[in-house]
Amino acid sequence: MPDNALMQLADLTDTERAVAARFATGSELDVTGWPDPAVRAEALRFIVLGGVTAEPGDRAELRLTGARVDGALEVDFTDVDAPITLTRCTFDAPISFFGSHLRRLTLDGSEFPKLTLGNSTVDGSVALRGCTSTGLVGLGGATIGGSLLMRGALLAGPGIAFDSTSLRVRRDVLADEGFTCRGAFRLDRAEIDGILSLERAVLHGSGDTGATGLRADDISRGGLDDAEWATSVAFSGRHLVTRELILLPAEKPGGLVDLRHAKVGLLRDNPSTWPPGLRIDGLTYEAVSDVDDRVPWLQKDPRGYRPQPYAQLAQVYRAAGRDEDARTVLLAGERDRRGTLSRPGRWWGHLQDRTVGYGYRPV
Secondary structure, X not given: OOOOOOOOHHHOOHHHHHHHXXXXXXXXXXXXXXXXXXXXXXXXXXXXXXXXXOOOOOOOOEEEEOOEEEOOEEOOOOEOOOOEEEEOOEEOOOEEOOOOEEOOEEOOOOEEOOEEOOOOEEOOOEEOOOOEEOOOEEOXXXXXXXXXXXXXXXXXXXXXXXXXXXXXXXXXXXXXXXOEEOOEEEOOOOEEEEEEEOOOOEEOOEOOHHHHOOOHHHHHHHOOOOOOHHHOEEEEOOOOEEXXXXXXXXXXXXXXXXXXXXXXXXXXXXXXXXXXXXXXXOOEEEEEOOOOOOHHHHOOOOOOOOHHHHHHHHHHHHHOOOHHHHHHHHHHHHHHHHOOOOHHHHHHHHHHHHHHHHHOOOO
């Protein structure tokens, strides 16, 4: 963390003094088009950590637009009383609020090489709408009291572009409407009290198998002719908990979607954008969007047959009064399981299938 304890107001540049003056009244400063739009990161840190206080009757708030921020903005393990809004700003070094307590953070339309909010607590929302990150956006272990808003953002970090393992969000996570992630999008063990929306998002995926938890033995057991795509994870939400998951990207994800052991209220998807590979062993959901034939969806696990996904879908169909659909799913499960058996088992399975349909089609 940079040491700027000895910084004084007199050390600020003219542009930084203007930022400080507006901070004291909580009003916005737009430096777009200024001859000198540069602001040092250490000056911003000085301003928000008590270097400038609010005018009587006003509430201090950092609201800066169009600035070029020089240096790393590191405000770690700190209680920041003032909300921070840095709109359409360009950062030449990483931003970090690791372990800090923030009121609200907005970086809409800004460009930065890395953002770290790991283990932080944000009372309000975190807004990254339309922002561009060329490195990792990390929110692992963070707690957000409002929503996480990433509509139209571009995350282009290599390997894992977004890692929010064990993130807790009290409202919604909206990564939609043109949101693009060129690396892996990871929400393992996250808890989202509202909706997780990936509607009209673009998920390219990442080939970093070690970082995403795929192992070579996972691939070999699947018996794939071409395992290369299976090493690419577009979205990982293992043990994710959310009230509603909207998995309706703009196009088929560029890699595998991993939802093992996730708990979802309503799952909304569409066959036209089902991923090339899907891991849903242990996934539970209360309702699912209506699709004419979901059996191909259950067969997308590169490791082959798993019994739980068939039982889960049949259970949901039965709860909805769709007993015929439930029997169809369970019959498909028996047929897929037959391929994992020994020759005598396969022979006996064929006999049951042709005579009584494994009990699901006795006529």
